[in-house]
Amino acid sequence: RAAFPADAPIGHPALSGLALAVALIEAGSFDEAEGVLATTYTEAVEQRIPQLHTWLALSRGRCALFQGRVGDARRWFTEARSVAEHSRFSMGERIALTGLLVCAGHLRDVETARLVERALAALPEDQGLLWPERMLGLAWGAIAQGRTDDAVVMLLAGADEALLRGERLLEVELLYEAARVGDPARVAARMRDAMGGVDGPLLTARAGWVQAVAAADAAGLAQAEKRFANLGAWVAAAEAAADLARVQHGAGRTRDAQGAANRSAQYLAGLTTVITPRLGHAPGPTDLTPREHEIARLAAAGHASKQIAQRLGLSVRTVSNHLQNAYLKLGISGREELAEALGGTPG
Structure with a gap:
């Protein structure tokens, strides 16, 4: 404006x-x-x-x-x-x-x-001068209070008004926000239409993410993640990576999924704690079984497989099998990456 x-x-x-x-x-x-x-x-x-x-x-x-x-x-x-x-x-x-x-x-x-x-x-x-913008704010106020469905209704209403006013940039922003908090498939076709008259790196990244997440397109989500990260839009990149992790996890690509989940967490590192509907559901350390988690923690703390086996009353082979499962779920290749993948100080 x-x-x-x-x-x-x-x-x-x-x-x-x-x-x-x-x-x-x-x-x-x-x-x-x-x-x-x-x-x-x-x-x-x-x-x-x-x-x-x-x-x-x-x-x-x-x-x-x-x-x-x-x-x-x-x-x-x-x-x-x-x-x-x-x-x-x-x-x-x-x-x-x-x-x-x-x-x-x-x-x-x-x-x-x-x-x-x-x-x-x-x-x-x-x-009504700022009515579409008002809908954006009220929608996120509703999200804070757990009323996600109400938020989507507000965002789509704001997008409708922005379209009537010929404010295509604002329409794209509101559609993107509606996709973030609701079902992206609901706005994918409209986003394609809205992008017909506008252009730019941020808009392209947002529109690409909407299409990719609506189609569960892993390659498209990876591209959207990269675009957001290159722009320094860290929460958007984290959300795209979390979406990618979910798609890969559903396809049985566990190692890739955990790699994407780890990247999602890394994008958010150093930022004020952000909680959005698209964050917090990527596969992570909580997907390990209790035994896998226990063994992974001990290995991350520097204990050899034989020491872990003696401590837990298991065979070395069983410990090794649990570690291999943990590596696969966490998307890592060995012990040296365990501490970071587990998200805390080992021990």
């Missing part, structure tokens, strides 16, 4: 920086966008231009959210809301609250979701 701050002087350099950053975010060039925003943000804060300050904080929040940095996104949306509220910039406050709802949904923060919903409802009516 081309709604830019009314309080920045025409020709102000920060305006061109903001416009560039918005375009870079939509293209998936997140690191470059963040660099532009950081410089422009400093100028806006120093010159005390509240609407510009708000838009820049919103853009930094959106950039962080697309990268999967939900904690950072929440901080920027909180700042944007504070500045907008203080300067009586209701549009900015509404968008910031929408962003906070999306963050709450990704974090399963029920209390915050309810508080933000009430704050959003208390704002003056905007004649």
